[in-house]
Amino acid sequence: MIGLVLVSHGPLADGLRQAAEMIMGPQAALAVLGLEPAQDMDRFCDELKRLVQAVDQGQGVLVLADLFGGSPANTAAYVLGPTVEVVCGASLPMVLEVLSFRADSDLPALVATAMQAGAAAPLRLADMISN
Numbered sequence: 001m002i003g004l005v006l007v008s009h010g011p012l013a014d015g016l017r018q019a020a021e022m023i024m025g026p027q028a029a030l031a032v033l034g035l036e037p038a039q040d041m042d043r044f045c046d047e048l049k050r051l052v053q054a055v056d057q058g059q060g061v062l063v064l065a066d067l068f069g070g071s072p073a074n075t076a077a078y079v080l081g082p083t084v085e086v087v088c089g090a091s092l093p094m095v096l097e098v099l100s101f102r103a104d105s106d107l108p109a110l111v112a113t114a115m116q117a118g119a120a121a122p123l124r125l126a127d128m129i130s131n
Contacts, residue, residue: 002102002110003029003055006090007048007076008066010034013090020095027099029055035072045075052079059083060107062098064090064114083107087114094118 004027006013013032021027031051035044052061060083065073068088076086085107087094097117102110 003061006032007072089118
């Protein structure tokens with residue numbers, strides 16, 4: 001199984017984990033890390049590295065970051081490598097898709113799954129309900 005780390009500004013990563021586990025049940029090899037205001041970036045980076053190692057089960061790790069160019073995503077660049085990928089723009093649909101397919105995917109395929117889920121067009125509820 002591919003490990004998963006969610007990183008974000010504030011408590012968003014934890015909220016995504018809680019929502020995903022409400023829908024799918026408890027998840028193994030899943031960690032979250034939220035950047036707090038004025039947090040020391042070296043400590044944040046060290047904690048991210050530790051979490052990546054903790055969830056790695058030998059098939060790689062996918063880090064989902066909330067915002068491209070934000071401090072959590074920029075810090076995630078320090079863990080990139082042959083067995084660690086980072087995708088920005090984390091959302092609940094993306095997290096659910098990744099969790100659904102990570103046991104049966106390799107890391108490149110799981111990155112493609114995350115990218116596709118993140119690129120899905122938003123739906124307007126009124127357009128989906130027939131009158």
